[in-house]
Amino acid sequence: MPSAPPRLEAANDATAPNHAPPGAACLPVLALSGYGIWALLGLSLLLGMSPQTRNGMLAPLALGAVLVGIAPLAAGLRLPGFTRWRGWQPGNGNWPTRSALIALATWLPMLAVVGLTHGDHRFWITRLAGAVLAVCSLLSVLAATHDDRAGLGPALQRATALLPTCRITAAAFTGGLWLWLSALVQALPDHTHGWALPLLILALGLGLLESGLWQALHEFETSACPARRQRTAARVGATLLAYVLPCAALLLADTGFALVAAAIAIPGCVAGRMLDRHLYANALLDARVGVAA
Structure with a gap:
């Protein structure tokens, strides 16, 4: 998905100022x-x-923990570039x-939900924990978006005004796809159908936001910029992976x-989102150089 330049999660001092490292988009997308x-x-618990x-x-919940936890684990282990x-x-x-x-605090309601999912999920405490988990997850996404846009000038702040909404929509779309796959793998009754229409609507909305x-x-x-022509060609592949597939x-x-x-x-789709995020990060870095010049 489109994103502002990574804030050193996968960069180092030797990185050129107008080029985002290829791996910088991987962990944020996960x-x-x-x-x-x-x-x-x-949200499903609340409702x-x-x-x-x-x-x-x-x-x-465990799948989400793996996807969310890879980035702080890589930083804690001091892996090269992360x-x-x-x-x-x-x-x-x-x-x-x-x-x-904010991101660390999101783990608390997640663990609370894990401990409360023993019986009737309609119990009010379980619903409250679900509501807190949903809110904290959205705040974590918005906090990361705010950090990414903090270093931009006024012109690029306006150009990336749709980024927070785009991030939330992308999280709902990709998260919904993973939940659909989880339901199919487990053959959960009453949870393997009804995914198509909501996710297709989210895909349409996300596509419009990213186009904006x-x-x-x-x-x-x-228009004569060689990098722009190359990015346009690469975006076709990213679109095929992230939307068409x-x-x-x-x-x-x-x-x-x-299931297959x-x-x-x-x-x-995740690979396509990584590619598109990388392309947008480089385009935004080029724009920052152009504005500074």
């Missing part, structure tokens, strides 16, 4: 999917629409940034090929 899973699960089996809740997470370097004695604290983000950025580029799988949601289609399309 984390965004994880927060989307948690937010949708929390009384969650799976009634314990495994039906624990499996997607020494900082949300502006914070774990283990160096510094207090976490505000964004890191790219269009707002084009005023800072020239999952939408085609969703059209097979009520057939016997749903979802298992192929969802990892492809």
Whole structure:
């Protein structure tokens, strides 16, 4: 998905100022999917629409924990290129940034939901924990977006005004795809159908938002720019992976090929989102250079 330049999560001092490292988009996209899973699960608990089996809740919660936890784990282990997470370097004695604290706090309601999913999910405390999980997940996404836009000038702030809404929509779309796959794998009764229409609507909305983000950025580029022509060609591949592939799988949601289609399309969608995020990050860095000049 489109994104502002990464804030050193996967960069180092040797990185050129107008080029985002290829791996910089990977962990944020995975984390965004994880927060989307948690937010949708929390919302389903609040509305009384969650799976009634314990495994039906624990499996997607664990998947979200893996997707969200990869980035702080990489920073904590000081892996090359991933020494900082949300502006914070774990283990160096510094207090976490505000964004890191919000992200860490999101784990508390997630663990509360894990402990409460034993019986009737309609119990008011379980619903409250779900609501808190959904809110904290959305705040974590918005906090990361705020950090990414904080270093932009007024012109680029206006050009990226749709970025927070785009991030929330992308989290809901990719999180919903993972939940659909989880329901198919577990063959959960009453939870393997009815995904196609809501996710197709989210895909349409996300596509419109991302088109608006790219269009707002084009005023800072020239049509003869070689990098722009290369990015346009690469965006075609990203669009095929991020939109066409999952939408085609969703059209097979009520057939016997749903599980196979979802298992192929969802990892492809994540790869497409990573590619598109990387392309947008480089375009935004080029725009920052142009504005500064």
